[in-house]
Amino acid sequence: MACVNRRRITVRDVRRWVEPPGDPCPRDERPGAVGVTSATMGAVSEPTSRPRVSARLAAIAESATLAVDAKAKALKAAGRPVIGFGAGEPDFPTPSYIVDAAVAAAKDPANHRYTPAAGLPALREAIATKTLRDSGYEVAPSSVLVTNGGKQAVFQAFAAVLDPGDEVLLPAPYWTTYPEAIRLAGAVPVEVFAGVDQGYLVTVEQLEAARTPQTKALLFNSPSNPTGAVYSPEQTAEIGRWALEHGIWVITDEIYEHLTYDHAVFTPIVRVVPELADTTIVLNGVAKTYAMTGWRVGWMIGPSDVIKAATNLQSHLTSNVANVSQRAAITALSGDLTAVEEMRTAFDRRRRTMVEMLGAIDGVEVPAPQGAFYAYPSVEGLLGRTIRGTTVASSADLATLILEEAEVAVVPGEAFGPSGYLRLSYALSDDDLVEGVGRIQKLLGEAQ
Numbered sequence: 001m002a003c004v005n006r007r008r009i010t011v012r013d014v015r016r017w018v019e020p021p022g023d024p025c026p027r028d029e030r031p032g033a034v035g036v037t038s039a040t041m042g043a044v045s046e047p048t049s050r051p052r053v054s055a056r057l058a059a060i061a062e063s064a065t066l067a068v069d070a071k072a073k074a075l076k077a078a079g080r081p082v083i084g085f086g087a088g089e090p091d092f093p094t095p096s097y098i099v100d101a102a103v104a105a106a107k108d109p110a111n112h113r114y115t116p117a118a119g120l121p122a123l124r125e126a127i128a129t130k131t132l133r134d135s136g137y138e139v140a141p142s143s144v145l146v147t148n149g150g151k152q153a154v155f156q157a158f159a160a161v162l163d164p165g166d167e168v169l170l171p172a173p174y175w176t177t178y179p180e181a182i183r184l185a186g187a188v189p190v191e192v193f194a195g196v197d198q199g200y201l202v203t204v205e206q207l208e209a210a211r212t213p214q215t216k217a218l219l220f221n222s223p224s225n226p227t228g229a230v231y232s233p234e235q236t237a238e239i240g241r242w243a244l245e246h247g248i249w250v251i252t253d254e255i256y257e258h259l260t261y262d263h264a265v266f267t268p269i270v271r272v273v274p275e276l277a278d279t280t281i282v283l284n285g286v287a288k289t290y291a292m293t294g295w296r297v298g299w300m301i302g303p304s305d306v307i308k309a310a311t312n313l314q315s316h317l318t319s320n321v322a323n324v325s326q327r328a329a330i331t332a333l334s335g336d337l338t339a340v341e342e343m344r345t346a347f348d349r350r351r352r353t354m355v356e357m358l359g360a361i362d363g364v365e366v367p368a369p370q371g372a373f374y375a376y377p378s379v380e381g382l383l384g385r386t387i388r389g390t391t392v393a394s395s396a397d398l399a400t401l402i403l404e405e406a407e408v409a410v411v412p413g414e415a416f417g418p419s420g421y422l423r424l425s426y427a428l429s430d431d432d433l434v435e436g437v438g439r440i441q442k443l444l445g446e447a448q
Contacts, residue, residue, distance in 0.1 A: 059183065064176050064415030065423075068399075072409035083436035084409040085424035088225060088374065090291040092346075095339040098290060098332045105327035112323075117315040118307075119146025119299070120326045126333045127299050131282075134257060135268040145307050145314065146321050146329075150255050150285040150298035155181045156310040157251050157281045157300055158217075162187040166216035168251075171202040172417035173376060175225045175253075187216065193417060196378045199367055200227035201235065204242045217249035220269060223256040226416045226423040227376040228351075228369020230264040233272060240273030250280045255298075256372040258289045258340050261348050264370035278303050288372075289340055290332045297321055297329040347373045350426040350433050357437040358424075361444050373427040379413075380420040385447040392447075394419045406439040 051058065065086055072084030093099075105111050118124065124141040131139050147153040154177060162168065164186035170178055172193040179189040192210050194202045207218065220239065222231040231239070243250050250269060257266045270277050285298030300310060320326075351368075354375050358366045363381030379395055388405055392398045399412040399422060413421030426433055 056184065060180050061176075065411055068409050068411050071403075075407070075409075080407055082403075082407045082409060083428075083432050083439070085426075085428070085436060086409045086411050088288070088372075088425050088427065089293045090288065090343060090373070090427045091429060092291040092343050094291050094295070094328075095332075097335065098292070098328050101331035102295075102324050102328040105324045110323075111327060115320045115323055115326075117320050118311045119144065119321065120323065120330070123326045123330050123333075126330045127284075127301070130333045131301065135254075136271045137268070137274065137277075139301050143301055143304060143307055145300050145302075145310050146326060147285075147298045147300060147314065148318050148321050149296040150253070150283060150287060151177055151181075152314075152318070153283045153285065153298040153300040154178065154251075154253070155184065156313055157283060157302070158182050158185040158187065159313060160302075160306045160310045161249050161251075161281070162216060165214060167212060167214040169207055169210055169215060169218045169248075171219065171221070173200060173224075173226050173413065173421065174219070174416055175221065176415045178219055178221075182219075188214075190215070191417060196365055196367055200224065200229040200376065201231060204238050207239070207242060211246065211248075215246075215248060217251055218243055220250055220252040222252075222254075223260060223264075223266065223371025225256065225372055226374050226411070227367075228372045228374045229367075230260055230370040231267065233265065233267040236267040236269050237272040240269045240276050244273060244276050244279070247279070250276055251283065252280060253283045255283065255285050255288050257284070258337065259344055259347060259373060260371045261344075261351060262368075262370060266371070281306060286329050286332050291343065292328070292332065295325045295328055297325050346430075347426065350428075350430060351375070353430070354424065354426045354433060354437060357434070357441060361441055363444065363447060373425055375424050375426060376413075376421055377424070378421055382444060382447055383420060387443065387447050395421055398422065402440060402443060406443045408436045408439050410440075 065088060068086035069084055072082045072086055075082040121141065123146055124144040127144045128139050128141045131137065147156060158181050162185040166187040167190050168182045168187055170189045170191050172191045182189045190210050192202050192206050194200050194206070222236065240250065252269050254268065260266050270280050270282065281300055281302040283300055286292040286295065355366055355368050358364055358375060358377050363385065364377050364379055365381065366375055366377035369375055379398055382398060383392055383394065385392055387401060390401055392401065394414065395412040396414050396419065399410050402408050402410055411423040413419050416423065
């Protein structure tokens with residue numbers, strides 16, 4: 001076989017997609033060349049010990065939130081009365097008018113075939129219209145790529161703009177998938193931590209201190225998973241202007257845009273700093289807003305060259321999103337937000353209940369979340385204390401103890417950054433919330 005591209009140059013670097021001058025194949029690698037005989041070609045080489053799984057995939061950590069949720073469901077299936085605060089999944093059914101649209105779509109043979117990898121034109125148009133309605137600025141449908149859920153949008157955004165050695169500023173606490181997606185793109189996540197004293201909101205001064213010549217992008221998530229923190233319009237604009245000044249890409253995850261409380265407001269970074277449009281990728285989806293986590297419809301909005309590159313990747317990776325799900329998403333985005341507001345009202349009620357109950361526990365400090373559906377209490381005041389014979393050294397220890405002794409599943413802070421915190425989702429029924437946090441209160445009340 002002829003020798004082709006043995007230098008393993010990636011197709012990304014098209015200028016180098018040639019072999020160097022001279023013979024591209026060492027003489028002894030060409031069939032018929034000196035040193036290659038029928039005897040040597042038929043020889044069996046000694047077996048080598050190589051890993052069965054690639055280093056790239058072996059380095060990926062399991063999603064901690066999904067792992068906790070799976071463990072809670074397994075225990076519950078085994079008959080244990082476990083209450084799970086792990087998964088970020090609304091407990092509401094998808095609104096019936098969206099389900100009806102999906103049923104009708106499933107009966108239409110047009111949806112039984114492949115469609116464009118970038119998404120149905122009608123859905124891309126609906127996303128553009130929804131962006132103008134909810135975010136206040138115009139985008140062209142051609143700047144939209146429909147993805148298999150928000151996670152694919154996250155991965156493809158990083159893959160589209162990052163090269164090996166690039167650095168991404170990652171405000172912490174962060175959603176557990178972000179650093180894994182950054183590493184899969186060959187880049188380096190650089191954590192910038194903001195604790196309880198800052199309301200989990202990083203400052204421009206912190207970002208600037210972390211910036212290096214290798215800084216290529218900033219991940220911006222407001223409202224935040226896991227903390228529920230929401231950046232004000234002024235804070236958002238300041239961060240946007242800083243990124244623009246230094247030529248840093250912004251990858252902004254806006255999937256919790258409709259879930260804000262009290263006086264907090266969602267602020268699209270491109271709306272307050274319009275000049276960022278050429279170096280910003282917006283990530284979103286229907287999962288959280290419309291209780292459609294299982295439908296797997298997300299999207300990314302960005303400059304045309306980035307969207308084209310990501311579309312090319314998706315054409316080889318997954319092709320188009322399921323057409324029935326896309327048709328359901330069109331109905332969701334094109335309708336009013338009545339059902340969304342009803343869910344937001346329930347989340348707000350549960351939020352206030354959870355904050356009050358957690359705040360009553362000695363050693364627990366919980367800033368009131370202003371968005372999403374998570375509370376992120378600090379449990380640093382419990383570390384080093386003893387509960388039912390166990391000395392708690394970390395939030396991971398505490399989460400294990402809570403599951404074993406109280407039969408309540410929570411996610412430890414180690415999944416999102418530094419130890420000393422817990423994440424509890426309040427996207428579950430009011431009764432389960434009160435019962436679950438009540439069990440935690442009783443257990444942690446025994447701390448000595």
